Structure formats: C-alpha cells, structure tokens
Amino acid sequence: MSTIAIHNSLTGRKEPLTTLEPGHVRMYVCGMTVYDFCHVGHARSLIVFDVVRRYLRHRGYRVTHVRNITDIDDKIIARAAENGESIGALTERFIAAMHEDCAALGVERPEHEPRATEYVAEIVAMIGKLIANGYAYAVAGGDVLYSVAKFDGYGRLSGKRLADLRAGARVEVDEGKRDPLDFVLWKRAKPGEPAWDSPWGLGRPGWHIECSAMSVALLGDHFDIHGGGMDLKFPHHENEIAQTCAACGSKFVDTWMHNGFVNVNAEKMSKSLGNFFTVREVLPHLRPEVMRAFVLSSHYRGPINYSDDNLRQADASLERLYVALRDVVPTSPVVHGAATEKFKAAMDDDFNTPEALAALQALARDLNVAKGAGDGAKAAVLAAELVCLAGVVGLLGHEPEAWLRTRPAKVLGDGTTAAAEPDAAEIDALVEARMAARKARDFKESDRIRDALLARGVLLEDGPQGTSWRYR
C-alpha cells in the first residue's frame, strides 16, 4: 500500500504520513475567533482540512479531528462592548453562524470543538507547569509571560531567529517584560472584563495557550497533525510549540500543515484591508459546491485568487462533470479503475486536489465516450466511480438534473436580485410547444422558442430521448 506524503511546514519537505497509533490520525486545526462572520478565507481553511479529514478516512484511517473555538479575547471583548451585547451572547451568535456556514459548505463537524472558556482549568494548570519548569514568570501586575529565550527551538517552525525578531520588533516593551518577544500566557483582568480565578489573580488566558492546553487535553501531548492558515505559523503556532514542549517535555506535533491565503486582486483577503467577503453574503449567489470546487482547483498551500471569473470557471468545470452524469444510473458496487489510481496518487501526494480533479475530468471524458457509443453498462460503471471519487472530496453530491436545473439568484450590479426566471412548469410547456413545432418542421417557430428561453437563461438541448433543459 502506498503511503500518503504530506508537506511538513516544520521541516519544509514532504514526508510520509506516520501515525503514533497505527491507523489513527489525531489532528488539531485552529478554528475561529468568534466575533464576526466567517469570510472566504476561513472557508478555504475549513474546506481544505475537511478534505484532508475526508481523504484520510477514505484511506482507512480513523480520524480524531479537533477544531477549537476561541471565545474569549481582546477583540471579542471590544466587539461586545461596541455592540452593547454580552460576551456570551456575542460568541453564541457567531458560533451558531459559523455552524450554519459550515453546514452550508458541506464541512463536516469535527469530533471535538473545544472552547477556550471551557478549558480554563487546564490552561491554568499548564501555565503553572511552565512556571515550575522555569519557562514562565509572573509579573507584578498579575500577567504571566512566557520567556522565549528559555526555549531552545524557538523560531524553528517559522524560520526565524530571535535576534532577527528582536531587530524587527514593533511591539512596545511592556513593563515587566524581560524580553520584548516574551508573550502573555495569562492576562490580568481589567475592571469589568470577564475573569477567572488563578494563582496569579483574576484574569484570562492569552491567545496561544488555549490551543496548547486544549490539544493536549483532547489529543495528548504528542499527536500527528496540526493545521491552520499560513498566518498562524508565526507567532501562534511557534508559541504553541514553545508552550507545549516546555510544559510537557514532549515532541508535541509531528506534521504541521498550513494552507495558503485567499487573495483579492493579488492581495490577502483580510479584515484590515476591508477586502473580504463573508460566506453568508456570498453563498446565496454561489452554490456551496462551486465554492468547494474553486478552493480545490488550486493546491492548498498556494495562494488562490477570489474573483468572479475564477468562480465562473470553477462552476463551468463542475458543470461539465454533472453534464457527464446526466441520464446515467451509476452501478451499485463501485468498480475502481484507472481513474481511481490517478486520483489516489494525486491525493496521496500532499493532497494535490488540482491533479485529483483532473482525474475526475478524464473520467468524465471516458464516461461521455461510453455514452456516445451507446455503451450504457460501461457508462454506469464509470459514473459510479466518478461519483464515488468526487464524494471523497465532497463534490458531486447532487442529482445531476437537480444541479443543472437549479441556480442561485443572480445579483445585479445594483445589488438587487434579477427578475425571476421561468419555472419548470413554464419551461416544460414551452418545450412541448417547441416539440410540436419541430414535428411540423416549423423550425422558425421552434428556434424562436429556444432563443426566447435562452434569453431568459434557459438552455435547451435536443438529444436522442427528446429535449432537455438547464439553466445557464
């Protein structure tokens, strides 16, 4: 059996996947800070690791997938205050919204979804260990800081040296900080802020420590895969390594995976640039599967450019697959052929989804050829293989006819939705009328009907079994 190779950010190279426990992958992926809606950048990360999870399972692994929720931090506190809303109400609202977005995108629920506020005891215990081990120190105000210089491997993940970091440090030195790079583990509460009791007084966790504490609590102090967006590499993941290794004296994570950004006009989609689109504003006009196809059209580590044209192309390539599946009933036990081998080889090679998608396209071609040759049995077998493989990455989950005869509301330039398109009943009636005209060889009339429908977004196609229609 071939093995899966994964690019490990820690070593910078592709390595065969190994698991500490045979056949069981333990994977932690950094999730959201819940003070706002998910945007397309979050969607990419969610989809990428959803595909990783699905593929590992497809390859026979049991997967324990943890995706945390950061439900306490500065931005949450600030946003709640801004809104005049309690922190709990704010975070519950955006957690629910995130779950809705995930469901819409077909992103499976991970096995565990721990929230920082539910793990304060573990966090406090870990900070205590770090102090005991000499890696952390409490300062007068009530903050506890991590002493970066104490940790040998600091900077290994992000390829940074302490000296370089200090030279470029833009952070002002807090009083009490022994080193400008030291980061906070426990933050003293200001009046009115949510706070938990601790040996260092009332306060709350720093950002990085929650992931260390929760991953260790749920997956152990040494596990297989840790993932997240590229922007988390430094300082977040670097700090996680420093914390967990120093507290537990273990190796922590074997394979680090980082997905690339979603760009808009070649610039990173981000809150500060204001060039982001939320999942919920985009999804009504874009079928979720198109979003997934778009994300998978490029390799997860590279950048991907979010644009109408690229989404359109993703839609078109997906449509080609659905058109191929039209009028074919897939056989029941799936027979795996050459396409499966290609698909598997691609996915085994660091989840090369563009290559895997190419295998699906090749399969669609064979399927079309079989259909053209009238070889229904072969077509049925190929269709089954196509649906099965696509399903592994969460695609082609719809009935082809249903997919081709549905479309999201078209948004016009002014933000309004386009006038309603003809419904199925009306289209069927017109198709009937056109059929009658064709039978009478009144092609002028039949073409008039077809052109009129096309002008309203409906495409008619004459085939051996009659006329079918779809939106375009």
Next chain:
RNA sequence: GGCGUCGUGGCGGAGUGGUCACGCAGCGGACUGCAAAUCCGUGUACCCGAGUUCGAUUCUCGGCGACGCCUCCA
C-alpha cells in the same frame, strides 16, 4: 531591514531533466434541421541572465518582479 513563498500558453492551474496535465475561452472537424452538449484535432507555455548537463521550464548561482510573515488574522 530580516525571513520566506512564488513567477507556466488568452485566463485559471498541476507537473516534469529529454512523450501527455486538466478546466475555461478560441479555432477546425464530426454529430445536429440549425443549435447546445459530446467526441476528435488544434496553440512553437514555462520571468531574465549565467552555470551544470548530450539535453533544463524542471537542478545551481545571480537579477528582476509579485506576494506573505516579522503586530491581531484561516
């Protein structure tokens, strides 16, 4: 300034030391009453310069350019 990633045909996007990605768009053909879909065919693509090599888009070095991280960020 430090560190890093990347630069492939009209567009998107894989990949490889010497045959082939794949999709979108275009063109020619088959099919069709005409279309659409489909199939077949079609593009002197690999940022620039030097080096290694029988041979480099692929390896090495240098340059240019884009982007990212170094502060919260998926």
